[in-house]
Amino acid sequence: MFLISRCFTHQLMTFSNAKMPPKIAVLGAGIIGVSSALAIQQICQKNVEVTIIAERFSPDTTSDVAAGLIEPFLAGSDVERVKEWTRLTIERIKEYMSEGNLGAEEKSGYWMQSVKEVPDWLKLMKNVKVLNESEVAAIRKRPGHNFGVFYTTWYLEPTRYIDYCTKKIMENGGKIIQRKIENIDELGNDFDVIVNCTGLGSRVLFNDETIRPCRGQIVRVSCPQVRHFFIDDDFYTLINDSCLILGGTKDLDQWELEVNSKTAQKIIEGNCQNIPSLRHAKILSHHIGLRPCRPTVRLEKEIKNNYPPIIHNYGHGGSGVTIHWGCALETAELVNKTIIERKSHL
Numbered sequence: 045m046f047l048i049s050r051c052f053t054h055q056l057m058t059f060s061n062a063k064m065p066p067k068i069a070v071l072g073a074g075i076i077g078v079s080s081a082l083a084i085q086q087i088c089q090k091n092v093e094v095t096i097i098a099e100r101f102s103p104d105t106t107s108d109v110a111a112g113l114i115e116p117f118l119a120g121s122d123v124e125r126v127k128e129w130t131r132l133t134i135e136r137i138k139e140y141m142s143e144g145n146l147g148a149e150e151k152s153g154y155w156m157q158s159v160k161e162v163p164d165w166l167k168l169m170k171n172v173k174v175l176n177e178s179e180v181a182a183i184r185k186r187p188g189h190n191f192g193v194f195y196t197t198w199y200l201e202p203t204r205y206i207d208y209c210t211k212k213i214m215e216n217g218g219k220i221i222q223r224k225i226e227n228i229d230e231l232g233n234d235f236d237v238i239v240n241c242t243g244l245g246s247r248v249l250f251n252d253e254t255i256r257p258c259r260g261q262i263v264r265v266s267c268p269q270v271r272h273f274f275i276d277d278d279f280y281t282l283i284n285d286s287c288l289i290l291g292g293t294k295d296l297d298q299w300e301l302e303v304n305s306k307t308a309q310k311i312i313e314g315n316c317q318n319i320p321s322l323r324h325a326k327i328l329s330h331h332i333g334l335r336p337c338r339p340t341v342r343l344e345k346e347i348k349n350n351y352p353p354i355i356h357n358y359g360h361g362g363s364g365v366t367i368h369w370g371c372a373l374e375t376a377e378l379v380n381k382t383i384i385e386r387k388s389h390l
């Protein structure tokens with residue numbers, strides 16, 4: 045367990061005290077916040093003091109609800125940036141797997157479509173096969189399965205991964221504070237750079253009304269005989285190390301965090317139609333998450349008078365796991381550049 049202090053005890057520090065390492069506040073402890081904090085420590089070669097400040101920690105974040113399928117989904121319109129962030133994340137997952145970590149594997153399956161789609165990001169995947177008519181006919185389980193793609197991607201279980209990143213952050217001298225920030229004025233001049241990874245929280249904290257919740261309800265089940273994912277316009281069966289995740293509602297501007305039993309039944313029925321052997325599945329748990337959806341991911345530096353520089357990294361929609369490491373590296377580069385620029389002005 046980490047030492048979690050509940051208040052700021054920082055001495056006021058300015059950059060003029062060049063002997064002290066720059067203090068970086070990372071707001072948010074979902075997959076975006078913890079991966080950004082780790083990337084900052086790595087790129088700034090630990091010559092920084094990173095403090096994660098968050099209201100909720102794993103396993104109580106949106107990130108913990110995700111199945112961790114690596115596939116851009118509700119990721120906004122910056123398709124080229126999203127594709128590059130996905131590519132960098134896949135490289136990261138391969139490294140993570142090579143260390144023997146659990147909760148990350150290659151996984152193959154079917155994406156059945158009502159309207160034909162062969163997005164560019166499929167070039168990052170393996171064994172991609174656009175199904176021909178007879179193959180579609182053999183796989184289709186319901187009206188609307190007019191086209192299909194078979195491919196191999198990866199999954200990265202967020203809860204295990206967040207724990208992995210957090211342990212490394214603490215080993216590197218990082219700090220953790222559990223606290224809801226009502227206004228960034230609370231941070232005063234305690235930090236030299238603020239990194240905003242608050243997801244949907246940015247709607248209030250940074251007055252960004254372009255970020256909206258897209259409510260997703262899932263059912264975790266056990267059904268070991270199912271070994272391929274199956275996705276269509278309305279439902280999905282995804283695979284983790286020791287359970288399947290049945291989804292997948294996507295209700296924009298819905299904030300309800302209570303599980304809806306009728307919706308759960310619909311999710312189960314729809315996925316059983318796609319994969320009949322799911323009728324033997326054992327229900328494990330039900331979960332809700334509010335995807336932080338925005339027209340584009342906001343990853344940029346903001347300079348506000350009387351505030352330290354703010355690096356925003358939020359609004360990852362249904363793709364926060366898929367693009368996390370590419371975004372973390374870009375965030376860390378912005379932090380490093382900011383530190384170097386400020387030192388050169390001293």
Ligand SMILES: Cc1cc2nc3c(=O)[nH]c(=O)nc-3n(C[C@H](O)[C@H](O)[C@H](O)COP(=O)(O)OP(=O)(O)OC[C@H]3O[C@@H](n4cnc5c(N)ncnc54)[C@H](O)[C@@H]3O)c2cc1C
Nearest residue numbers: 072073074099100107112113225243245260333364365366
């Ligand atoms: C059902 C579902 C399934 C999904 N499946 C996938 C998938 O298979 N693959 C994929 O890539 N993505 C998936 N996603 C999307 C993914 O979960 C999100 O994109 C990702 O979790 C966003 O990460 P985040 O760290 O920005 O947000 P969060 O995990 O929500 O973390 C935000 C953090 O900021 C903190 N915070 C917010 N406001 C404040 C404040 N004012 N003060 C202090 N702290 C604050 C919170 O406490 C939390 O620690 C899924 C999402 C859902 C809902």
Ligand SMILES: N=C(N)NCCCC(=O)C(=O)O
Nearest residue numbers: 113117260275280291292362
């Ligand atoms: N093509 C899809 N429906 N992919 C959804 C995969 C799960 C996910 O990202 C989410 O639910 O946000």
